[in-house]
Amino acid sequence: MEHSDKFFIIHYAEVGLKGKNRIYFERKLARNIRLSLQGTGYAEVKRLHDRIAVYLKQNTDITEIERRLHHVMGIAHFELVVRTKKDVDEIKETALQLTKDKNFETLKVETKRTDKSFPLTSPEISSEVGGYLIQKTGTNADMHNPDLRLWINLSHNDAYIYTDKLQGVGGLPVGVSGKVVVMLSGGIDSPVAAWQMMKRGAKAIFLHFYSYPYTDKASLEKVIELTRILSESNYRSVLYLVPFAELQQTIVTETPAPFRVLLYRRMMTRIAQRIALLVDAEALVTGESLAQVASQTLPNLRSIEAVAEIPILRPLIGYDKVEIIAKAEELGTFEVSTLPHQDCCSLFVPKHPATHATQEELDTAEEGLDILALVEESMNGIERKIVSFSYE
Ligand code: ATP
Ligand code: MG
Numbered sequence: 001m002e003h004s005d006k007f008f009i010i011h012y013a014e015v016g017l018k019g020k021n022r023i024y025f026e027r028k029l030a031r032n033i034r035l036s037l038q039g040t041g042y043a044e045v046k047r048l049h050d051r052i053a054v055y056l057k058q059n060t061d062i063t064e065i066e067r068r069l070h071h072v073m074g075i076a077h078f079e080l081v082v083r084t085k086k087d088v089d090e091i092k093e094t095a096l097q098l099t100k101d102k103n104f105e106t107l108k109v110e111t112k113r114t115d116k117s118f119p120l121t122s123p124e125i126s127s128e129v130g131g132y133l134i135q136k137t138g139t140n141a142d143m144h145n146p147d148l149r150l151w152i153n154l155s156h157n158d159a160y161i162y163t164d165k166l167q168g169v170g171g172l173p174v175g176v177s178g179k180v181v182v183m184l185s186g187g188i189d190s191p192v193a194a195w196q197m198m199k200r201g202a203k204a205i206f207l208h209f210y211s212y213p214y215t216d217k218a219s220l221e222k223v224i225e226l227t228r229i230l231s232e233s234n235y236r237s238v239l240y241l242v243p244f245a246e247l248q249q250t251i252v253t254e255t256p257a258p259f260r261v262l263l264y265r266r267m268m269t270r271i272a273q274r275i276a277l278l279v280d281a282e283a284l285v286t287g288e289s290l291a292q293v294a295s296q297t298l299p300n301l302r303s304i305e306a307v308a309e310i311p312i313l314r315p316l317i318g319y320d321k322v323e324i325i326a327k328a329e330e331l332g333t334f335e336v337s338t339l340p341h342q343d344c345c346s347l348f349v350p351k352h353p354a355t356h357a358t359q360e361e362l363d364t365a366e367e368g369l370d371i372l373a374l375v376e377e378s379m380n381g382i383e384r385k386i387v388s389f390s391y392e
Contacts, residue, residue: 003043004073008054008065009160017107026088029074029173035235036068039391066166068391071233073199074176075168079151081160088125091159092132098163106142107133112123113154125152162374172201174234179203179281180313181272184239186222186341189287189316192324192332195228196315197285205233205279206387209244210288215342224227224387226363237381240275243381247374248348255365257350261295262357263365264345265304269312270375275382276310283311287379289324290317295345299356307360351371 013028033052034045042065043055054065062080069078084094095109110132111122120128129152130141153160180202184196194204208223220241231237244264251263263340272284288296295304303313316324328334354361 002059002187004056004060005082006062007056007083008069008078009081009162010052010054010069010078010168011076012051014074014172014290025074025088025173025176028176029072032074032175033069033072034234036072036232037065037299040065040068050274056104064391067170069166070281071169072173073169073171073201073233074173076170077165077168079162080366081162083158083160084152086115086157086159088120088128091125091161092129094159095129095133095134095152098147098150098161100162102148103318104139106140106146107137107150108141108143109133109150109152109389111152111154114155115156118154118241125154133178136214169199169233171199174198174201175203177201177203179205179279180283180285181205181207181229181276181279182285183268183272183287184208184223184226185287185343185345186226187287187343188321188328188334188337189289189292189324190285191226191230191287192327192331193285193287193315195233195327195333198234198312200286202239202283204285205275205281206230206237206239207242207275208239209242209268209271211245211248211262211342214245214248217227218339218341219343222336222339222341224385226333226388227387229331229333229336229387231387235388237283237387238384239387241383241385242271242378244378245380248344250369250374252260252348254368257359258352258354259362259365261345261349261353262300262304262362263384265295266307266366267371267374267378269304269308271378273308273310274375274379283313284308285313285315287324288314289319292321294355297355299358300354302361303357303359305353306362307326335381 030045030047030052041057041060043057046053069075079116080131082094109126112124113122134141148163150163161272169342175199180197182204186192197205206227210219227237227239252259255263289299328337
């Protein structure tokens with residue numbers, strides 16, 4: 001099958017990248033793009049100097065590729081480029097074709113040359129092609145605020161023309177920053193927190209605690225679906241499901257009621273840490289946002305964190321709920337997160353939870369518990385699931 005004369009050029013942003021890091025970053029990005037484009041029938045993903053090209057076949061579905069590239073972390077922007085011969089007449093015709101389905105009244109053509117031997121200078125090409133387009137489409141030139149911009153790049157062998165610069169998500173390719181264990185509850189916040197970390201190049205390993213038989217299994221279905229949605233950018237994802245009912249039962253019978261939620265959280269943190277060790281992750285991630293609920297006041301966050309030996313990252317700490325909801329809607333997780341379910345932490349919750357529990361108070365409350373044994377017991381019941389995104 002012959003390659004199409006159209007292809008995508010992908011740009012990435014992080015300028016601080018140098019030497020070995022840069023090569024690692026570029027390889028990872030190219031690899032992730034290949035994973036994203038599986039099944040689309042693209043021809044090749046190739047690393048060029050400073051950018052990545054996605055070559056297409058004649059019948060590749062361009063809209064689908066474009067849609068998927070919008071989910072690849074680390075892409076700053078990209079464009080669909082048409083290749084032509086380095087001939088002014090051909091360039092003009094191709095440019096005219098490209099403007100056909102566009103709605104515009106003003107236009108600007110910009111040219112860049114790497115081939116300085118070409119008979120026309122960049123401004124001359126721009127004005128020649130621009131003049132032609134204006135005449136053919138009955139539009140006007142506008143050098144400052146045009147409705148449509150058309151770019152022409154002249155390289156040594158060919159000319160490349162494109163009209164739209166498409167915005168990517170930005171950030172870093174998933175995997176370049178290491179791994180994190182994301183505590184995924186089935187609520188609105190934690191999937192957004194996961195996405196923010198993935199965007200900074202962290203590979204997410206997901207972890208969910210459930211209280212079956214005290215709650216139904218709806219939360220499991222939800223976290224599997226949330227993990228599936230997130231795996232469009234995280235790729236093959238591991239989800240750990242931890243039975244939490246017995247442990248909660250023990251906390252309820254053995255500790256003072258006002259501290260329950262905080263003690264659940266501490267146990268979750270300890271178990272999550274064990275998993276982090278298992279999968280070689282360097283931090284835990286939660287969807288907590290400052291003072292959103294009683295367990296997320298500064299003193300409470302602090303006394304939960306006291307049992308952690310690795311960092312707990314909270315990418316949403318400074319976000320308002322409305323901002324988190326807007327992001328969740330954009331990601332498509334909101335719809336799933338708002339399906340009814342009972343979170344294990346809403347179980348046996350006292351009327352008046354402590355809002356200012358100190359570390360010492362929680363330590364004292366835990367004195368009667370055999371913490372190591374409880375962690376061990378939960379670890380024994382753990383289930384590991386592989387979740388992937390599948391395109392229809
Ligand atoms: P979310 O919308 O993410 O559930 P929330 O505002 O409801 O957050 P909490 O229920 O207090 O807040 O949970 C705070 C954080 O603790 C969650 O964002 C999540 O990271 C973690 N968490 C809570 N419940 C669970 C659970 N059942 N399994 C795993 N993590 C959980
Ligand atoms: Mg919740």
